[in-house]
Amino acid sequence: MSKPHALLDKKVLIPRGKDQAKSFSQLIERNGGIPIEIPLIAFRPIEQNQRLQECLQAFDTYDWVIFTSNVTVETFFSFYDGDMTALPKVAVIGKRTAGVLQEKGIQAEFIPSAYVAEVFVEEFLPLVGSGTKILLPKGNLAREYIAASLSAAGAQVDEVVIYETFCPDESRLKLARLLAKHELDILTFTSPSTVDHLMEVVKQFGLEEQLKNCIISCIGPVTEKRLFEYGLTVHVTPEQYTVKDMIMSTIAFLEAGS
Structure with missing residues (x-):
């Protein structure tokens, strides 16, 4: 079982919209993290x-x-x-x-x-x-x-x-502001589209250096491949392709390095 505060007040990007983000954010909070909801994908x-x-x-x-x-x-x-x-x-x-x-x-x-x-x-x-x-x-x-x-x-x-x-305009501006201030510790990606939309913002605002201090977690080999195509380091990819497994694997990665 993971430690109650395994995420240690780390700010975790939740790339989903409000309707889809609730259980994702609650999982982060239960493990001591701070969910930052920025929907990078909307429909x-x-x-x-x-x-x-x-x-x-x-x-x-x-x-x-x-x-x-x-x-x-x-x-x-x-x-x-x-x-x-x-x-x-x-x-x-x-x-x-x-x-x-x-x-x-x-x-x-x-x-x-x-x-x-x-x-x-x-x-x-x-x-x-x-x-x-x-x-x-x-x-x-x-x-x-x-x-x-x-x-x-x-x-x-x-x-x-x-x-x-599509990626909502308000999400682009919020993401750029938080990355520029180094206020995101862990970036999670749930699809190739979330990767593409984040990288559009990174390139638009020249924020490539800010990504180097972030832990990157993703779900599935297709999303992982897209991250690699951008030259990014993927720290966590769980064997089971669910949000829960991604977060639990991220916690295990943090604990292994502490």
């Missing part, structure tokens, strides 16, 4: 278009729908107002996404053992046959890996962009 639904409308109207003709995040779930069902008892089978990446669906009365029939696209595809492929019809709602910056891999296996995959990802 907005796209404007309704013909492509989306066609997918919604044909929703009951799909064999599977794949939801890769809770944002995808919430956004999709803000558009869909059809029969909730006639849905295709549902696959998700992550227990949290499955939980959001369950709150809507929808049971996920497939959850991979690890919450990354590569593992999802490997474990989902046995369920896919030639002509299996799959709907994949996604954000505008989502990877192509899942659709490309399932299509190569013979599935008919319809991708539809349902939301856009």
Whole structure:
């Protein structure tokens, strides 16, 4: 068990929005840290278009729908107002996404053992046959890996962009100010987009030197790879791709160095 104050009043960047940051921040506080909430990633639904409308109207003709995040779930069902008892089978990446669906009365029939696209595809492929019809709602910056891999296996995959990802202007200014004053001790990253948005600010304001004194923690190999591409040192990447495991691993890293 970790020490009650293992984070030792360290200021920890929480790169999520207010609705998603609560449990993240509480975990930091319980371990003696100071959560600094600066949403580096925000989402907005796209404007309704013909492509989306066609997918919604044909929703009951799909064999599977794949939801890769809770944002995808919430956004999709803000558009869909059809029969909730006639849905295709549902696959998700992550227990949290499955939980959001369950709150809507929808049971996920497939959850991979690890919450990354590569593992999802490997474990989902046995369920896919030639002509299996799959709907994949996604954000505008989502990877192509899942659709490309399932299509190569013979599935008919319809991708539809349902939301856009952006960094709020107020977050940019707050982040620049705190980095300039060396007021962030630990930087946590939950996706490649959070890395990109932070580095846009770093480069805009010339704050590269300020990053050298920060501990950097991230979730997942794709996010880790993006950090490496910027030439940054990654101190912590947990084996399990969850916020809790990232924080516990960060605490272990701190304790090992104390």
